[in-house]
Amino acid sequence: MIAATPTARNVALYPWFKFFQNLVFWQAIWFLFFQKELSGAEAILLYAIYDVGTTAMEVPSGYMSDRLGRRRTLIASGLAASAGAALIAFGNGFAVFALAQVLLGAGAAFASGTDNAFLYESLAADGREDETEAQETRSWQFSLIGLALSAFTGGLMAQWGYGLAFAAGAAAQAACFVVALRFCEPPHEVNRTETAGPVFQARLFQSAMRVPVLVWLFTLSVLMYGFSHIPFVFGQPFIAEALRNIGLQGDAPMVSGGVSAIMMLTSALATLFALRLRRRFGLAALLMLAFGIQVGLIATLAVTNSIFAIGVLFLRMVPNSLSRPFIIARMQPLLSDAGRATFLSVQSFAGRLLFAGSLLLASVQVSDRAGMAYGDIRMTLGWYAVAGILCLVALLMTVRWAAVQPDAQAD
Numbered sequence: 342m343i344a345a346t347p348t349a350r351n352v353a354l355y356p357w358f359k360f361f362q363n364l365v366f367w368q369a370i371w372f373l374f375f376q377k378e379l380s381g382a383e384a385i386l387l388y389a390i391y392d393v394g395t396t397a398m399e400v401p402s403g404y405m406s407d408r409l410g411r412r413r414t415l416i417a418s419g420l421a422a423s424a425g426a427a428l429i430a431f432g433n434g435f436a437v438f439a440l441a442q443v444l445l446g447a448g449a450a451f452a453s454g455t456d457n458a459f460l461y462e463s464l465a466a467d468g469r470e471d472e473t474e475a476q477e478t479r480s481w482q483f484s485l486i487g488l489a490l491s492a493f494t495g496g497l498m499a500q501w502g503y504g505l506a507f508a509a510g511a512a513a514q515a516a517c518f519v520v521a522l523r524f525c526e527p528p529h530e531v532n533r534t535e536t537a538g539p540v541f542q543a544r545l546f547q548s549a550m551r552v553p554v555l556v557w558l559f560t561l562s563v564l565m566y567g568f569s570h571i572p573f574v575f576g577q578p579f580i581a582e583a584l585r586n587i588g589l590q591g592d593a594p595m596v597s598g599g600v601s602a603i604m605m606l607t608s609a610l611a612t613l614f615a616l617r618l619r620r621r622f623g624l625a626a627l628l629m630l631a632f633g634i635q636v637g638l639i640a641t642l643a644v645t646n647s648i649f650a651i652g653v654l655f656l657r658m659v660p661n662s663l664s665r666p667f668i669i670a671r672m673q674p675l676l677s678d679a680g681r682a683t684f685l686s687v688q689s690f691a692g693r694l695l696f697a698g699s700l701l702l703a704s705v706q707v708s709d710r711a712g713m714a715y716g717d718i719r720m721t722l723g724w725y726a727v728a729g730i731l732c733l734v735a736l737l738m739t740v741r742w743a744a745v746q747p748d749a750q751a752d
Contacts, residue, residue, distance in 0.1 A: 347525040351463035352476060355456075356483035358415070358520045362452065363487035364513035366495035366506040367426070369601040372578060374503040379435055385700055388574055390439050392697035394446025395453070396690055402450045403686025411459040411682070412524045414451050419518025422448025423511045430507035448514065454685025461673045461681075462527035473673060477666035478612050485609040485658065492601030545680030546687055555675055557736070557743030558668050559688050561628060564732050565664060566692030567699065568635040571725050572642065572657045574700065575718055576600075582718065583648050600654050608658035615663050624667055625745040629737060631660035636729035643722035671745070699725075 367374070375384035406414040425444030428437060460480065464470055491513070498505040549555050580597050619627050634656060641653045676684050703721045 346467060348463040348466040348527050351524055351527060352460065352467075352469075354520055354523060355460050355463070355476075356480045358517060358524075359456070359480045360483040360487040361513050361517040361520060362419075362422075363484040364491040364510065364516075365488060366491040366498060366509040366513070367429070367503075368488065368573075369492045369496045369597040370499040370503055370506055372574065373581065373597065374499075375438065376578070377503070378433065378438075383435060385574065385703060387435075387438055387442055389697045389700040391442040391446045392693045392700065394443035395450045396446075396693040396697060398447045398450035399453060399686045399690035399693065402447075403454050403683035405451075406455040406458065406682035406686075407680060410526045411455050411462070412521065412526045414455045414682075415459065415521040415524065416518060418448045418451035418455075419514055419521050420448075421445070421451060423514035423518060426507045426511035426514055430504045430511060450686070450689070453689040454682045457669050457673070457685060458682040459524070459527060461669075462678070466528050470674070474616065474666055474670040477669050478615060481662060481666055482609055482612050485605045485612070485662070488658075489602045489605030489609065492605060493599060496597055496599060496601070545677060546684055549676060549680070549684050552675055553743045554745055555672060557739060557745060558672055559691075561632065561664075561736060562668055562688050563692040563695060564729075564736075565632055565635060565660065566689070567696035568632070568639065568725070568729055569657070569661060570696060571639055571722070572654055575642070575722060576654050576657070579642055579646065579718055580651055580654075583646050583651055596651075600651060603655050604657050607655045608662045611659045611662040612666075615666070618663065619667055624671065625740050627667065628664050628745070629733070629740070631664040632729075632733055632736065634660045634663075636726060636733055639722050639729060640726035643719050643726050646719070 372384050372388075375387050379387075402414060402417075405417075421444050425441045425446075425448060428441035428444065432438070432441065457477070460476060461470070461473055464472055464476060491510070495506040495509070498509065550559070576597070580600060584596060615627075622630075638653055638656055642650060672685075673681070
């Protein structure tokens, strides 16, 4: 069926953009690869560099999106990510890997916020704003399917060579670029030349942050970004250490790929129930449940390195399925066209900056060896778990003030 309007075609193509964007074949083996080529501490540092690279581009990319357009920014995302993956596939050494991480980070930053704004404005152009939650959920399902497929196949590729996973990822990001070329620019308010600039964008952001619900959701999003990625960073060395206990450490890449695939499929199943759970229990309760799962997962990995604890990692992405589409849908109507992508980019900027800072601290505490011992993992995850509990309590204490429920009126 052919979409009736260009913006309807955007909505139809958007899930495929997210699918190709999330064919991250290296997701299950990147840490194992980096610590094999370098060391455990340098592997953590490389992920911190990725987050710093993304962070450095977050706000400029949001400004670029609001000024130059959503389509152009998404095209730039595919190009940067493809170049970064190719550089790792065919390069070597810390400096080359660091440059590649910066390019991958830039690719993520160009898409961050812009993709959600692109979808919402495409829906709004056809008077379909009320479909935002459903379309965000559908796109998240496509993302998870892409992640599941690429996790398992990437783990298999690593049995022949780690570089194959990055080469396949570069091809997938090139496909993402091709899809973005077929987009049309959705109609949205553009800053006038005389007012467009950092000062004006800062005023729009400050205005949005006077709304309690946006402040609360901004804070939750920043925290959930970090706590979602903690198992992503430390899950692979955790699996390797758990397998060491039963003499199967050599199978870590394949097992890690299988775990990631099951993780994404479990999260995709969660999306089938997410809308019903929100309607039954309310948005605030669902978001607190999602964050609580994140903290509980990290605490479990800090307590034991039993082979059975690997199963806990299956739940890593479930909190995202129970929160991300609803947070975005709740925020969108409260944000102006002229500053929507910038606000979402600043939100991602804050999350990445906080998490990258915590990783830099963690890398200092980790011993400089080829593999990361469970003692280092346990100590690091223990501190993250304590911080998570404190943050969860603070959010629970302020949820009424924020009036998070969709039918609540913000001041």
